[in-house]
Amino acid sequence: MIQIEHLSKTFGSEETQHHALVDINLTINDGDIFGILGESGAGKSTLVRCMNLLERPTQGKVLVDGVDATQLSDSQLRTLRRSIGMIFQNFSLFQQRSVLSNVMFPLELVRADAKQSEARARELLELVGLADKANAYPAQLSGGQQQRVAIARALVNKPRVMLCDEATSALDTITTRQILDLLKDINRELGVTIILITHSLVVARYICNRVAVIDAGQIVEQGDTATVFDNPTSDVARALLGLEG
Amino acid sequence: MEAISAFFNEYGALLAGGTWDTIVMTGLSTLFAYVLGIPLGVAVVVTSPDGLRPNRAVHTILGWIVNIGRSIPFIILLVAIIPFTRLIVGTSLGVPGAIVPLVVSAAPFVGRMVEQSLLEVDASLVEAAESFGANMWQIVTKVLVRESLPSLIRGVAITFIAVFGYSAMAGMVGAGGLGDIAIRYGYQRYQGDVMIATIVILVVLVQIVQSLGDLAAHKLDKRNR
Numbered sequence: 001m002i003q004i005e006h007l008s009k010t011f012g013s014e015e016t017q018h019h020a021l022v023d024i025n026l027t028i029n030d031g032d033i034f035g036i037l038g039e040s041g042a043g044k045s046t047l048v049r050c051m052n053l054l055e056r057p058t059q060g061k062v063l064v065d066g067v068d069a070t071q072l073s074d075s076q077l078r079t080l081r082r083s084i085g086m087i088f089q090n091f092s093l094f095q096q097r098s099v100l101s102n103v104m105f106p107l108e109l110v111r112a113d114a115k116q117s118e119a120r121a122r123e124l125l126e127l128v129g130l131a132d133k134a135n136a137y138p139a140q141l142s143g144g145q146q147q148r149v150a151i152a153r154a155l156v157n158k159p160r161v162m163l164c165d166e167a168t169s170a171l172d173t174i175t176t177r178q179i180l181d182l183l184k185d186i187n188r189e190l191g192v193t194i195i196l197i198t199h200s201l202v203v204a205r206y207i208c209n210r211v212a213v214i215d216a217g218q219i220v221e222q223g224d225t226a227t228v229f230d231n232p233t234s235d236v237a238r239a240l241l242g243l244e245g
Numbered sequence: 246m247e248a249i250s251a252f253f254n255e256y257g258a259l260l261a262g263g264t265w266d267t268i269v270m271t272g273l274s275t276l277f278a279y280v281l282g283i284p285l286g287v288a289v290v291v292t293s294p295d296g297l298r299p300n301r302a303v304h305t306i307l308g309w310i311v312n313i314g315r316s317i318p319f320i321i322l323l324v325a326i327i328p329f330t331r332l333i334v335g336t337s338l339g340v341p342g343a344i345v346p347l348v349v350s351a352a353p354f355v356g357r358m359v360e361q362s363l364l365e366v367d368a369s370l371v372e373a374a375e376s377f378g379a380n381m382w383q384i385v386t387k388v389l390v391r392e393s394l395p396s397l398i399r400g401v402a403i404t405f406i407a408v409f410g411y412s413a414m415a416g417m418v419g420a421g422g423l424g425d426i427a428i429r430y431g432y433q434r435y436q437g438d439v440m441i442a443t444i445v446i447l448v449v450l451v452q453i454v455q456s457l458g459d460l461a462a463h464k465l466d467k468r469n470r
């Protein structure tokens with residue numbers, strides 16, 4: 001379970017202050033596919049980056065299974081990050097490493113046994129349907145394939161949570177659908193909680209059981225996907241849905 | 246034909262020895278320049294305002310070292326640090342005497358090249374590595390250096406060629422090598438043929454090094470497939 005309490009993030013110095021997030025409160029339950037919806041610049045990436053402390057909140061708490069991540073030492077934080085997988089809009093694969101080496105990267109960091117790591121990585125490549133691409137390099141793969149490799153890499157440490165920052169925004173409709181189906185499977189079969197940022201209502205509606213709508217750094221609406229979509233109460237959510245204010 | 250063979254009979258050994266000296270001088274100087282320049286370049290990147298461990302004071306000081314080092318003309322540095330050279334290798338002459346100023350002059354240059362190569366690595370890869378729990382040292386070695394390897398190799402070729410040019414200047418102060426031969430025979434004794442031979446050898450060596458560097462970088466770069 002991830003609980004975010006009174007979280008704020010302010011960028012810049014005294015004069016050039018920019019309040020990217022203001023008093024955010026959220027609870028993400030185990031097993032959720034939780035969507036964070038909002039326009040570009042709303043603060044979605046900053047919020048998700050606060051969850052594994054890639055961005056340090058200016059104020060507030062990030063409780064991961066009851067432990068406040070903002071209070072951890074650097075090495076405790078690195079351990080926590082290993083239990084939270086992450087995938088990105090531009091895939092962020094290491095271009096000079098093979099697919100297999102990319103997937104093994106998180107295990108290499110903890111100096112895991114090479115044989116076991118390789119077996120585990122191959123298992124995940126099998127899961128994402130790319131067993132035959134183990135020795136290829138990212139530049140040889142399509143966008144959808146690259147995102148699958150990234151998903152395998154994010155899962156290699158057996159995380160309980162996976163953060164997805166606009167994971168399908170660079171992909172076409174069909175590929176997006178395939179990646180979302182894969183994420184659904186991972187959620188259902190491996191029990192991984194998924195937190196998914198998107199600016200697309202279609203994506204949110206297709207995969208999320210709960211959503212929060214964020215605007216200008218503030219949560220303006222949250223709840224079950226169906227409830228939010230059928231009865232949007234905030235102007236922003238209504239605008240996002242294409243309804244008049 | 247006869248003239249050429251007569252020329253090689255007379256100067257062949259001299260030119261071969263000079264070429265060897267130049268290669269040794271350049272190779273060792275490049276090697277030691279990297280031993281100093283890699284940590285320097287890494288430190289500049291790591292301490293930069295948006296680096297892994299921002300540190301304005303260290304970053305500024307390292308920046309000065311790099312810029313001062315690169316702004317002193319080699320020929321002046323060569324003479325200015327003679328006492329230091331004697332202290333390190335016991336002489337300011339010959340190949341050992343040339344290596345010290347060559348390293349002092351090339352290390353800041355290497356630092357800047359390494360910095361440029363590391364900066365080419367997409368920041369999102371550093372962030373991805375952090376998200377998997379990588380520590381700073383792992384990010385430097387497994388992401389920054391590893392991902393910029395082709396670019397670093399190109400830098401080695403560029404550095405080698407630059408040091409090559411400087412090593413010829415070191416010939417002015419009796420450092421040995423092709424520069425020494427060109428000055429003693431070509432300039433002081435007006436032997437144009439020896440001068441031309443040294444130029445041809447230098448040009449050919451530079452071409453070879455550049456081609457090897459390009460080839461190695463291209464072969465290594467997994468983006469080219």
Ligand SMILES: Nc1ncnc2c1ncn2[C@@H]1O[C@H](COP(=O)(O)OP(=O)(O)O)[C@@H](O)[C@H]1O
Nearest residue numbers: 011012020038039040041042043044045046047
């Ligand atoms: N490192 C940063 N420094 C300054 N401003 C930032 C930084 N990161 C994000 N911001 C600002 O915070 C706001 C939210 O950004 P972001 O979280 O990336 O939005 P989203 O992902 O919803 O598009 C934007 O106005 C952006 O310019």
Ligand SMILES: [Mg+2]
Nearest residue numbers: 044045046166
């Ligand atoms: Mg974003």
